[in-house]
Amino acid sequence: MEIVILTREYPPHTYGGAGVHVEYLTRELAALGRNEDQIKVLCFGDQHINEGNLTVTGISSEFQPPFQEPRHRGFMNTLLNNVVMVGTIQRADIIHCHTWYSHLAGVLAKQISEAPLVLSTHSLEPHRPWKEEQLGTAYRGSSWIEKTAYENSDGVIAVSQAMKKDVQDLYHVASDKIRVIHNGIDLREYQFTHDDTLIRSFDIDPEKPFVLFVGRITRQKGIIHLVNAIRYLNSGIQVVLCAGAPDTEEISYEMEQAVEKAKKESDIPIVWIPxxxxxxxxxTLYSHAALFVCPSVYEPFGIINLEAMACETPVVASAVGGIPEIVVPEETGLLVPFEAVNQNNFEPKNPEKFSRDLAEAVNRVLSNEEKLHFMGRKSRERVEKYFSWQSVARRTREFYEDLRKN
Structure with a gap:
């Protein structure tokens, strides 16, 4: 079977959960179908990999059109890369797209190759209104491309039950066309790793417990709400923010201001790795952290929580999207109730209450050292039992086969 994977992200150019998903899915698909499948990945960038039945080709358009609006630059480059992608596909038995960045190429390639089109739902544009801040009016374009792709898809993989419902509600995709396949984790790679020297290199005290955030500086990840919660945390801990790649200059500035304000209002050491x-x-950061915090306001699945749990670190997370399908309250961490402004605005209805609730959950988990260690053990056990990439690849390939038969 000739399986063509279209994606914006692929290592080393990975910045989010979709890129992590594609990396491990393609590796395991290649291993699973070593004797009968060819896995061909087309991505944005300069990658060039040829390993057995897995090939990865980076796509970058040489044409640079004159731009009027700076925020449209990324959108226009995406369109150009999609056209090059379509021209690169010689044949396909399955076309599998990840995020709207490759959807236009998938829709066009389906018409030319007559291969079934599969979409993996890592997020949905109508549920990310803050992207307009980044893309300007091109956000309407990304939303239209996504809608068109779902209307033309033969099958959809939702990374959580919550995402399946969203796809049905937004794009009216029939239930029997959607298969829920959770993300996975590489259990050999993500495991407890001790390295005090590395921890000290970040100016973190390895003898003192710390709360950890890892993620991009975006509205979606809710990091500002976590920073605002620091003043409510009990003393005796550190807060480590491994946060870079801001979406916009505006949120970058907000983050800087929030961190400065938190440092003035609290004596808790804040280490920001930008x-x-x-x-x-x-x-190593996951492994040394006493607790991982995921304050996302929108999270289709939340693979970052699996990463922390695999390193035996319990999680405090907002109860949004697919996160309740990962974190088990009182067993692997705690879920913080979340109420959005409305169905089109995913910011918290009461930001101050959300920050206080985050702090309360963190304080509660850290107050019982025995329970903390119990949650860490249970976190690893849950990940081992339910979330492996081998299982994800096997179920994905079965979906391909079912679509080809039909």
Whole structure:
């Protein structure tokens, strides 16, 4: 079977959960179908990999059109890359797209190749209104592309039950066309790793417990609400914010202001690592953290929580999207209730209450050291039992086969 995977992200150019998903899915699909499948990945960038039955080709359009609006630059480059992607596909038995960035190429390639089109739902544009801040009016374009792709899809993979419902509500995709396949985790790679020297290199005291955030500086990830919660945290801990890649200059400035304000209002040490770290260093941070916090206001699945749990670190997370399908309250951490402004605005209805609730949950978990260690053990056990990439690849390939038969 000739499986063509279209994606914006692929290592080393990975910045979110979709990129992590594609990396491990393609690796396991290649292993699963070593004797009968060809896995061909087309992504944005300069990648060039040829390993057995897995090939990865980076796509970058050489044409640079004159731009009027700076915020439209990324959108226009995406369109150009999609056209190049379509021209690169010689044949396909399955076309599998990840995020709207590759959807236009998928829709066009389906018409030309007559192969079934599969979409993996990592997020949905109508549920990310803050993207207009980043894309300007091109946000309407990304939303239209996504809608068109779902209307033309033969099958949809939702990364959570919550996402399946969203796809049905927004795009009226029939239930029997959607299969829920959770994200996975590499259990060999993500495991407890001790390295005091690395921890000290970040100016973190390894002898003192710390609360950890890892993620991009975006509205979606809710990091500002966590920073605002610091003043309500009990003393005796540190807060480590591994946060870079801001979406816009506006939120970058907001983050800087919020951190400065938090430092003035609290004596809790705040360590801000303002960049995206290599995977091995992030794993060490997970492993040394007493607790991981995920304050997202929108999270289709939340693979970041699996990463922390695999390193035996319990999680305090907002009860949004697919997160309640990962975190088990009182067993692997705590879920913080979340009420959005409305169905089109995912910011918290009461930001101050949300920040207080985050702090209360963190304080509660950290107050019982025995329970904290119990949650850490249970976190690893849950991930081992329910979330492996081998299972994700097997179920994905079964979906491909079912679509080809039909």
């Amino acid at each position: 960049r995206v770290l290599p995977k091995n260093e992030v794993i």
